[in-house]
Amino acid sequence: PDWIIMEHDNVKRLERVYKFKDFVSALSFTQKVGRLAEDEGHHPAILTEWGSVGVAWWTHKIHGLHRNDFIMAAKTDEIYKDFEAM
Amino acid sequence: PDWIIMEHDNVKRLERVYKFKDFVSALSFTQKVGRLAEDEGHHPAILTEWGSVGVAWWTHKIHGLHRNDFIMAAKTDEIYKDFEAM
Numbered sequence: 690p691d692w693i694i695m696e697h698d699n700v701k702r703l704e705r706v707y708k709f710k711d712f713v714s715a716l717s718f719t720q721k722v723g724r725l726a727e728d729e730g731h732h733p734a735i736l737t738e739w740g741s742v743g744v745a746w747w748t749h750k751i752h753g754l755h756r757n758d759f760i761m762a763a764k765t766d767e768i769y770k771d772f773e774a775m
Numbered sequence: 776p777d778w779i780i781m782e783h784d785n786v787k788r789l790e791r792v793y794k795f796k797d798f799v800s801a802l803s804f805t806q807k808v809g810r811l812a813e814d815e816g817h818h819p820a821i822l823t824e825w826g827s828v829g830v831a832w833w834t835h836k837i838h839g840l841h842r843n844d845f846i847m848a849a850k851t852d853e854i855y856k857d858f859e860a861m
Contacts, residue, residue: 716810719806719809719821720806722811723798723823727799732798732825733824735805735823736821737805738818738820738821770814
């Protein structure tokens with residue numbers, strides 16, 4: 690599975706690591722996911738490194754996962770499609 | 776101290792967490808640190824969240840810390856100065 694549910698400080702989060710060909714692509718993806726987050730008012734943790742970006746979605750208010758987190762995960766996958774094609 | 780040396784998978788890294796007033800500022804800082812990294816050809820791990828950005832510098836080739844990591848840390852602090860003033 691691309692997304693896994695991981696517990697972090699007693700909070701369940703939906704996490705996926707995306708792969709990229711270099712740092713610039715990873716940084717550009719981070720920026721796009723960040724803009725999506727801001728537009729939707731729902732903020733993930735994003736770990737940007739050379740060749741990879743880890744994204745974790747969870748709902749702060751309920752300290753866990755909500756339907757919206759799964760929707761955000763699907764939207765994050767949509768953003769990644771443009772990078773996979775490169 | 777602002778920067779601490781943390782061991783991660785047996786590799787010593789220089790780490791600092793910066794605070795921000797919102798997600799947009801954190802994302803903008805991430806972008807600027809990322810551009811610095813690309814310019815210098817030296818790439819950190821950057822963890823972007825609502826209100827904070829964690830930065831870790833280390834030298835992949837030697838699996839540890841090199842003088843250059845401390846220089847990059849100082850340059851990262853320089854970038855942060857513009858955000859502290861906001």
